[in-house]
Amino acid sequence: MYILIAPDKFRGSLEASEVCQSVTEGIRKAYPDAEIVSIPLADGGEGTTRILTEQSKGKFITAIVHDPLGRYIEAEYGISGDGSTAFIEMAAASGLNLLKPWEQNPLLTDTVGTGELIIHALNAGVKKIILGIGGSATTDAGFGMACALGYQFFDENNEPVIPNGENLVRIKSINTDKVDTRIKHTSIVVACDVTNPLYGESGAAFVYGPQKGADKATVSKLDQGLRNIAKVAAETFGGDISQAPGTGAAGGLGAGALWFLNAKLQEGVGIVMEETHIAAHVRKADLVITGEGKVDEQTLSGKVVKGLASLCQSNNVPLAVVCGTLMITPEEAAKAGITYALSVLNRPMSLQQAETEAYSLVRDATFHLVQLFFYKRHR
Numbered sequence: 320m321y322i323l324i325a326p327d328k329f330r331g332s333l334e335a336s337e338v339c340q341s342v343t344e345g346i347r348k349a350y351p352d353a354e355i356v357s358i359p360l361a362d363g364g365e366g367t368t369r370i371l372t373e374q375s376k377g378k379f380i381t382a383i384v385h386d387p388l389g390r391y392i393e394a395e396y397g398i399s400g401d402g403s404t405a406f407i408e409m410a411a412a413s414g415l416n417l418l419k420p421w422e423q424n425p426l427l428t429d430t431v432g433t434g435e436l437i438i439h440a441l442n443a444g445v446k447k448i449i450l451g452i453g454g455s456a457t458t459d460a461g462f463g464m465a466c467a468l469g470y471q472f473f474d475e476n477n478e479p480v481i482p483n484g485e486n487l488v489r490i491k492s493i494n495t496d497k498v499d500t501r502i503k504h505t506s507i508v509v510a511c512d513v514t515n516p517l518y519g520e521s522g523a524a525f526v527y528g529p530q531k532g533a534d535k536a537t538v539s540k541l542d543q544g545l546r547n548i549a550k551v552a553a554e555t556f557g558g559d560i561s562q563a564p565g566t567g568a569a570g571g572l573g574a575g576a577l578w579f580l581n582a583k584l585q586e587g588v589g590i591v592m593e594e595t596h597i598a599a600h601v602r603k604a605d606l607v608i609t610g611e612g613k614v615d616e617q618t619l620s621g622k623v624v625k626g627l628a629s630l631c632q633s634n635n636v637p638l639a640v641v642c643g644t645l646m647i648t649p650e651e652a653a654k655a656g657i658t659y660a661l662s663v664l665n666r667p668m669s670l671q672q673a674e675t676e677a678y679s680l681v682r683d684a685t686f687h688l689v690q691l692f693f694y695k696r697h698r
Contacts (some may be wrong), residue, residue, distance in 0.1 A: 372397025640657050
């Protein structure tokens with residue numbers, strides 16, 4: 320029997336790799352002779368770079384870059400084992416997690432460090448970059464990133480504009496003469512799971528600005544700035560992409576990736592599954608086991624479990640889901656392509672208890688799951 324283990328993390332308790340270990344132990348108890356393959360997954364957000372780097376037998380690189388407020392920091396990214404692909408999370412250089420609460424102000428932050436990570440990867444000789452854009456501290460539409468890549472931005476007096484959210488409204492022209500030409504010859508894919516446009520009530524400033532420290536006046540100013548850079552970029556590059564789904568991601572970095580990197584926006588879980596070649600493993604599997612901390616309606620609209628369910632359904636392979644909290648009905652599970660779903664909780668307990676005991680809970684639940692599966696299969 321060939322069993323594929325492909326879970327997301329259980330946030331707050333287990334990394335995806337730890338879930339794999341726990342599930343493996345449960346399988347071995349129930350079916351010692353099973354052939355087991357483990358592929359930790361992620362949805363394109365936090366932890367994706369580590370998973371893709373490790374799955375490709377790659378290495379981690381440390382670069383000195385600028386944080387969202389222009390201070391030097393060390394930021395890490397990954398390079399695949401064959402050296403062809405870089406895995407970058409913009410949060411490593413431009414993330415909200417790098418700032419103290421009182422430092423959070425998207426008028427003052429920028430994405431220069433993200434651009435510097437891209438340059439560092441290009442210097443390492445990569446031909447492809449996978450860029451995760453979750454967790455940003457910025458609302459600069461990739462203005463800072465573009466500056467690091469050689470784009471020049473000028474105001475109405477033809478004076479250079481310093482990159483940050485506040486200065487978006489001052490941009491009157493964009494010069495591309497000094498842009499790093501390697502960008503044109505590099506395939507860049509952006510993990511983007513939101514569908515917000517660049518500006519407006521559903522845009523980057525109004526929806527995500529308050530999470531980054533913006534009050535109402537700041538949100539309004541940022542939105543004006545995003546409208547302005549969209550206008551100038553449309554004049555510079557031709558065509559207005561500001562209302563395209565995902566352009567409002569990461570403070571408008573979704574739009575910036577299209578303008579300045581000629582990137583492709585793609586659903587995060589799809590990127591991870593493609594890079595880990597998981598479809599080939601699913602086709603060979605007798606059973607696929609996945610899981611995450613909470614399975615709810617959001618899970619069924621684009622996360623790891625849904626992505627795997629679709630893949631398993633098309634290959635007629637049963638999919639079992641283990642989770643901490645199960646909040647979907649049997650009908651919803653069946654419609655999504657989930658064969659069997661169970662919570663690992665075996666008694667009433669607090670969240671703290673569940674997180675502390677997560678490893679053993681997942682292991683024991685897997686044991687019972689696999690016993691049942693093979694009993695039904697062989698009776």
